[in-house]
Amino acid sequence: MSDKKDKATFTNRDLSENIKKTLGLDREKLDEAYVAQVKQFNLPTELLSPANKRNHIELYEGYVASFNRISAELDTADRQNANSNNSPYRDLKIDETYNMNAAYLHQLYFSNISDLHSEISMDSLSYMRLARDFGSFDDWQRDFVACCMASRCGWAITYFNTYMQRYMNCPVDLHSLNVPIGAYPVIVMDVWQHAYYRDYLKDIKTYVYGMMKQLNWKVIERRFEKADSVQKAIKV
Numbered sequence: 001m002s003d004k005k006d007k008a009t010f011t012n013r014d015l016s017e018n019i020k021k022t023l024g025l026d027r028e029k030l031d032e033a034y035v036a037q038v039k040q041f042n043l044p045t046e047l048l049s050p051a052n053k054r055n056h057i058e059l060y061e062g063y064v065a066s067f068n069r070i071s072a073e074l075d076t077a078d079r080q081n082a083n084s085n086n087s088p089y090r091d092l093k094i095d096e097t098y099n100m101n102a103a104y105l106h107q108l109y110f111s112n113i114s115d116l117h118s119e120i121s122m123d124s125l126s127y128m129r130l131a132r133d134f135g136s137f138d139d140w141q142r143d144f145v146a147c148c149m150a151s152r153c154g155w156a157i158t159y160f161n162t163y164m165q166r167y168m169n170c171p172v173d174l175h176s177l178n179v180p181i182g183a184y185p186v187i188v189m190d191v192w193q194h195a196y197y198r199d200y201l202k203d204i205k206t207y208v209y210g211m212m213k214q215l216n217w218k219v220i221e222r223r224f225e226k227a228d229s230v231q232k233a234i235k236v
């Protein structure tokens with residue numbers, strides 16, 4: 001920053017341009033708000049009603065729209081007066097994570113369920129990695145279901161932990177509470193009430209078992225392959 005300017009006179013643009021200059025970054029690219037795209041999903045499963053699926057897709061589209069709106073608002077948000085008690089910048093950042101996680105967790109969920117020909121082979125990377133890190137494939141299943149039951153209106157996730165260098169399960173509350181750092185998600189289950197209540201009332205376990213019988217292991221296998229690449233890249 002220029003020494004000639006008093007701190008209080010710095011605008012957001014001054015600060016932004018100085019950071020970009022210091023880091024040698026392209027000014028134009030950083031000026032653009034990021035945008036997430038709505039994806040289309042084919043959900044042939046009969047274990048969820050058409051009304052449930054339609055409602056769920058609409059909710060997902062709402063999260064993407066919110067995320068993009070927040071991204072645009074953050075472009076011009078007041079960073080000078082950001083504080084932890086009450087500031088529009090803080091509100092936007094909290095909502096940014098909430099809606100971003102909601103958008104991408106739903107994409108991961110919709111694409112890893114509803115495979116009517118669901119099948120996993122014992123020589124797949126998915127099977128071998130889960131057996132290696134949980135003791136057995138059945139042990140992974142038991143732990144994953146426990147995470148589904150333990151989540152407070154949120155998600156259960158099997159993820160590659162880039163720090164521990166192994167796969168782990170975790171429950172996430174809502175969309176953004178108790179999310180572990182360094183997590184690369186490979187299997188994602190929505191256990192918000194909106195995902196099952198219309199069809200299963202409070203019987204979340206029957207919903208979870210149904211979804212797990214139709215996990216799309218082809219999609220999941222590609223995620224395990226990518227996680228292997230992430231692991232190799234981080235080790236370098």
Ligand SMILES: [Fe+2]
Pocket residue numbers: 056059106190192194195
């Ligand atoms: Fe959902």
